[in-house]
Amino acid sequence: xxxxxxxxxxxxxxxxxxxxxxxxxxxxxxxxxxxxxxxxxxxxxxxxxxxxxxxxxxxxxxxxxxxxxxxxxxxxxxxxxxxxxxxxxxxxxxxxxxxxxxxxxxxxxxxxxxxxxxxxxxxxxxxxxxxxxxxxxxxxxxxxxxxxxxxxxxxxxxxxxxxxxxxxxxxxxxxxxxxxxxxxxxxxxxxxxxxxxxxxxxxxxxxxxxxxxxxxxxxxxxxxxxxxxxxxxxxxxxxxxxxxxxxxxxxxxxxxxxxxxxxxxxxxxxxxxxxxxxxxxxxxxxxxxxxxxxxxxxxxxxxxxxxxxxxxxxxxxxxxxx
Amino acid sequence: xxxxxxxxxxxxxxxxxxxxxxxxxxxxxxxxxxxxxxxxxxxxxxxxxxxxxxxxxxxxxxxxxxxxxxxxxxxxxxxxxxxxxxxxxxxxxxxxxxxxxxxxxxxxxxxxxxxxxxxxxxxxxxxxxxxxxxxxxxxxxxxxxxxxxxxxxxxxxxxxxxxxxxxxxxxxxxxxxxxxxxxxxxxxxxxxxxxxxxxxxxxxxxxxxxxxxxxxxxxxxxxxxxxxxxxxxxxxxxxxxxxxxxxxxxxxxxxxxxxxxxxxxxxxxxxxxxxxxxxxxxxxxxxxxxx
Numbered sequence: 001x002x003x004x005x006x007x008x009x010x011x012x013x014x015x016x017x018x019x020x021x022x023x024x025x026x027x028x029x030x031x032x033x034x035x036x037x038x039x040x041x042x043x044x045x046x047x048x049x050x051x052x053x054x055x056x057x058x059x060x061x062x063x064x065x066x067x068x069x070x071x072x073x074x075x076x077x078x079x080x081x082x083x084x085x086x087x088x089x090x091x092x093x094x095x096x097x098x099x100x101x102x103x104x105x106x107x108x109x110x111x112x113x114x115x116x117x118x119x120x121x122x123x124x125x126x127x128x129x130x131x132x133x134x135x136x137x138x139x140x141x142x143x144x145x146x147x148x149x150x151x152x153x154x155x156x157x158x159x160x161x162x163x164x165x166x167x168x169x170x171x172x173x174x175x176x177x178x179x180x181x182x183x184x185x186x187x188x189x190x191x192x193x194x195x196x197x198x199x200x201x202x203x204x205x206x207x208x209x210x211x212x213x214x215x216x217x218x219x220x221x222x223x224x225x226x227x228x229x230x231x232x233x234x235x236x237x238x239x240x241x242x243x244x245x246x247x248x249x250x251x252x253x254x255x256x257x258x259x260x261x262x263x264x265x266x267x268x269x270x271x272x273x274x275x276x277x278x279x280x281x282x283x284x285x286x287x288x289x290x291x292x293x294x295x296x297x298x299x300x301x302x303x304x305x306x307x308x309x310x311x312x313x314x315x316x317x318x319x320x321x322x
Numbered sequence: 323x324x325x326x327x328x329x330x331x332x333x334x335x336x337x338x339x340x341x342x343x344x345x346x347x348x349x350x351x352x353x354x355x356x357x358x359x360x361x362x363x364x365x366x367x368x369x370x371x372x373x374x375x376x377x378x379x380x381x382x383x384x385x386x387x388x389x390x391x392x393x394x395x396x397x398x399x400x401x402x403x404x405x406x407x408x409x410x411x412x413x414x415x416x417x418x419x420x421x422x423x424x425x426x427x428x429x430x431x432x433x434x435x436x437x438x439x440x441x442x443x444x445x446x447x448x449x450x451x452x453x454x455x456x457x458x459x460x461x462x463x464x465x466x467x468x469x470x471x472x473x474x475x476x477x478x479x480x481x482x483x484x485x486x487x488x489x490x491x492x493x494x495x496x497x498x499x500x501x502x503x504x505x506x507x508x509x510x511x512x513x514x515x516x517x518x519x520x521x522x523x524x525x526x527x528x529x530x531x532x533x534x535x536x537x538x539x540x541x542x543x544x545x546x547x548x549x550x551x552x553x554x555x556x557x558x559x560x561x562x563x564x565x566x567x568x569x570x571x572x573x574x575x576x577x578x579x580x581x582x583x584x585x586x587x588x589x590x591x592x593x594x595x596x597x598x599x600x601x602x603x604x605x606x607x608x609x610x611x612x613x
Contacts, residue, residue: 068510069490160515164530204524206531207367208515209479213489220480229371241523246371249363253380259331259363265522286336286560289599293335302360305430309383312426313375 060152123187171221203242324354325396339596461589463503470539502587511535576604
C-alpha cells in the first residue's frame with residue numbers, strides 16, 4: 001500500500017521554523033501510523049523526532065494529531081486515515097509548546113495532574129500496612145473506567161477550552177480527580193470536590209465532547225467532569241456560578257416545565273446587581289430583536305405531571321427504605 | 323412522514339425565528355410535525371449536573387409521550403438531540419433502569435417501552451427525506467452564497483451515542499448547502515465548539531471560542547454561516563460583536579439557522595423565515611443575490 005505522510009516539522013535549530021514535509025512510503029496493508037513514522041525515520045529521514053515506546057496503546061507516548069484529531073499513532077491504522085488523495089497529515093498535539101517536530105512539552109499537562117493530588121489519601125490510618133485494603137466489586141466499579149487513563153494527553157490536546165483559556169484544569173486532571181474522589185478508600189473526597197469547584201475546575205468545561213471522542217481508553221473525561229459536578233452539588237458546593245446555573249435549570253423546569261432564558265443569567269450571577277448591570281447591553285441588543293422572552297412565563301400543559309415526576313424521583317430513596 | 327416535534331426551549335425563547343422557519347419549511351416539504359407542547363425542557367445536561375435521576379425521568383417522560391402517539395421525535399437543537407438520545411440509549415440498554423423509571427412514569431399514567439427513535443431535522447433532510455428530494459423543491463437556488471457550515475458539538479460527538487456521521491469529517495450540512503444551490507466553504511472550525519454553555523458565566527472563554535470560529539470561516543472566504551443548533555446560533559450571531567472584539571477584527575458574518583437557509587431556497591420570503599430577527603442582518607447579503 002502506498003501512502004503519503006504530510007508531517008508538520010519544527011526545529012529549534014532552524015530558527016524555530018515550522019514547515020510541512022512530505023514522505024512517500026510503501027507499507028503493508030494493516031500498518032499503523034507509528035510503523036509508518038518509524039519506517040520514515042529508519043529509511044528516509046533520521047532527523048524526524050517523535051515519541052514512542054510500547055507500540056501497543058499502553059504507554060501513551062505516541063499521541064499525535066492525525067488529520068487534525070489527537071490519536072495514538074500506534075493504535076491507528078494508516079488505511080483508515082488516508083484521504084482520497086492518499087495523503088495523511090500528522091501534527092504535534094495542540095495546547096502545548098512544540099520542542100521538536102512531533103514532540104511537545106508536556107510540563108503543563110503534568111502540572112495540572114499534580115494539582116488534583118493524583119494519589120490515594122486513605123480515610124483511616126492503616127495500622128497494619130501488610131494487610132490488604134479490601135474493596136468490593138461495586139466500589140471498584142465506581143471509578144474503574146476512569147482509572148484506565150494512560151496519560152497520553154489526547155484529551156488535553158483536543159480540549160476546546162484549553163485552546164483559549166490556559167487556566168482550565170483540563171479533562172485529564174479532572175478525570176483523575178474523579179478517579180480518587182469516587183474511591184471509597186480516599187479520605188479527602190470533599191476537599192477534592194471543593195477544589196474542583198473553583199474557578200479553574202469543573203464548571204469551565206463547555207461539554208464539547210472533544211475529550212470523549214479523543215480518549216483512546218474510553219475514560220470519557222467529560223462524563224467524569226459531569227459526575228464531579230453532581231457530586232459537588234450533592235455535597236453543597238453550590239456557591240458558584242456553575243452550580244447556580246445547573247440548579248436554575250431544575251428550578252425553572254419545576255416552575256414552568258421549560259427553561260426561562262431571561263432569568264437564567266441573573267440566577268447564575270447570584271442576582272448580583274453589578275453583574276446584572278454588566279449584562280444590560282447584551283440584553284438590550286437581544287430585546288430589540290425580539291430575542292429576549294418576557295421574564296414571567298406561563299407553565300406549559302403537562303406541568304402537573306412534570307412536577308409530580310420530579311417529586312417522586314426526589315422521594316425515591318425514602319420510598320425504598322420503607 | 324410525521325414526527326413528534328420537540329422544539330426545545332431556545333427555539334421558543336431566544337431564537338423564535340428557528341421554530342417559525344422550521345414549521346414553514348416542513349409545510350413546504352410535506353413533513354408532518356405534531357408539536358409536543360407538553361414536553362419539558364430536556365435539561366441541556368445541566369439538570370444532569372444538578373440531579374441525574376430527574377434528568378432520566380423527565381426525558382423518559384418525553385420519550386413516552388411520543389411513544390403513546392406512535393411517533394419518533396424530531397428535534398431542532400443539538401443539545402436536545404444528544405440529551406434525549408443519551409437517555410434513550412441508556413433506557414433501551416438497561417432493563418433495570420427502564421423498569422425503575424417506569425415505576426415513576428406509571429404513577430402519572432405513562433410507560434416507556436423503548437420503541438422511539440430521536441432524530442434531528444438535519445439528519446431527516448440529509449438521509450430520510452433525502453438531499454435529492456430536497457433539491458426538487460428548490461425554487462430559488464442560492465447561488466452567490468458562500469456558506470460556512472458550523473455543526474456544533476452535540477450533533478457530532480460523542481459518536482458512540484449520535485453516530486450519524488464521522489465526527490471529524492461530517493458532510494450532511496455541506497450536502498444540504500449544495501442542494502440549495504449555495505457553495506459550502508471548508509474551514510478548521512466547522513466541527514469545533516462555540517462555547518455557549520459557559521457564555522453566561524465565563525463569557526470571555528465563550529466569545530474567544532466563537533470569535534476564532536467565525537474568523538476562520540471568514541478567512542476561508544465565507545460570506546455567511548449556517549448552523550443546525552440554536553445555541554450555536556445565539557453565540558455566533560447575538561454574541562458576534564463581542565466575539566469580533568475578542569479576536570480583534572471586524573466580522574459581520576450573517577448566520578442562518580439551517581431552516582432559514584432552506585426556507586429562502588424554497589422560495590419563502592426573508593420575513594417568512596424571520597430573517598428580521600437575526601442580530602447580524604443578512605439582508606444586504608440576501609439582496610446581493612437577488613432576493
